[in-house]
Amino acid sequence: MKAIVVTDQAAGMAGVKLMERPEPQAAINDVVVQIHASGFTGDELSWPSTWTDRVGRDRTPSIPGHELAGVVTALGYGTTGLSIGQRVFGLTDWYRDGTLAEYVAVEARNLVALPGDVDFTVGAALVMPGLTAWQGLFEHGRLRAGQSVLVHGAAGVVGSMATQLAREAGAYVIGAGRAAGWKTSAKSIWFSMSSAATSGSGLRA
Numbered sequence: 001m002k003a004i005v006v007t008d009q010a011a012g013m014a015g016v017k018l019m020e021r022p023e024p025q026a027a028i029n030d031v032v033v034q035i036h037a038s039g040f041t042g043d044e045l046s047w048p049s050t051w052t053d054r055v056g057r058d059r060t061p062s063i064p065g066h067e068l069a070g071v072v073t074a075l076g077y078g079t080t081g082l083s084i085g086q087r088v089f090g091l092t093d094w095y096r097d098g099t100l101a102e103y104v105a106v107e108a109r110n111l112v113a114l115p116g117d118v119d120f121t122v123g124a125a126l127v128m129p130g131l132t133a134w135q136g137l138f139e140h141g142r143l144r145a146g147q148s149v150l151v152h153g154a155a156g157v158v159g160s161m162a163t164q165l166a167r168e169a170g171a172y173v174i175g176a177g178r179a180a181g182w183k184t185s186a187k188s189i190w191f192s193m194s195s196a197a198t199s200g201s202g203l204r205a
């Protein structure tokens with residue numbers, strides 16, 4: 001299969017190459033997914049997990065990218081909960097080959113069904129910011145219905161996810177940011193700010 005591969009940490013982005021790699025096999029509890037859309041985080045090439053396994057051994061050549069949306073093509077022995085042909089999206093383990101490839105082997109527990117009316121590109125794009133927002137609000141923040149939350153950078157990728165998740169949970173959202181064009185449909189109080197001073201505020205429905 002075709003894959004984006006890195007072998008030399010010192011080379012940075014110049015070391016990113018398109019290569020032929022063997023198609024992955026599904027281990028116990030894995031599925032193989034044919035990738036339709038993939039996400040790559042800007043600083044992944046600086047993560048230790050891109051270069052070594054969990055005990056610090058070199059694992060290059062490695063395939064970056066950990067967000068994905070695609071279709072299940074194979075099930076590992078004992079894998080339950082997903083089926084061949086199912087549309088899925090999710091995140092792959094940082095220490096395993098990633099999603100900038102035609103196929104990836106991924107633990108089934110790291111995937112969920114992608115609804116038929118959600119594009120693959122949308123599915124792959126919302127995983128990381130959605131999880132970031134979720135953890136900030138509900139795992140670290142323990143936000144509950146009726147509480148208020150201030151979302152900085154609320155028009156950004158993580159901020160817009162945080163705004164929508166908080167509203168869905170019944171919380172009140174105060175959003176702060178610089179953006180002129182707000183994309184959220186949630187009811188929110190917004191403040192338009194520069195780093196030096198507040199330049200505007202209002203109420204959006």
Ligand SMILES: NC(=O)c1ccc[n+]([C@@H]2O[C@H](COP(=O)([O-])OP(=O)(O)OC[C@H]3O[C@@H](n4cnc5c(N)ncnc54)[C@H](OP(=O)(O)O)[C@@H]3O)[C@@H](O)[C@H]2O)c1
Nearest residue numbers: 128129132153154155156157158159177178179193194195
């Ligand atoms: N995206 C992810 O999956 C992810 C995961 C983990 C952590 N993070 C971290 O979460 C943070 C936000 O990431 P993001 O992906 O949501 O970025 P983003 O889409 O670029 O959003 C950043 C937001 O912050 C606003 N902003 C920037 N400078 C500002 C300033 N001086 N005053 C007020 N607002 C300002 C931007 O406003 P404008 O729209 O006007 O530029 C934008 O709305 C970053 O620190 C990132 O490293 C992101």
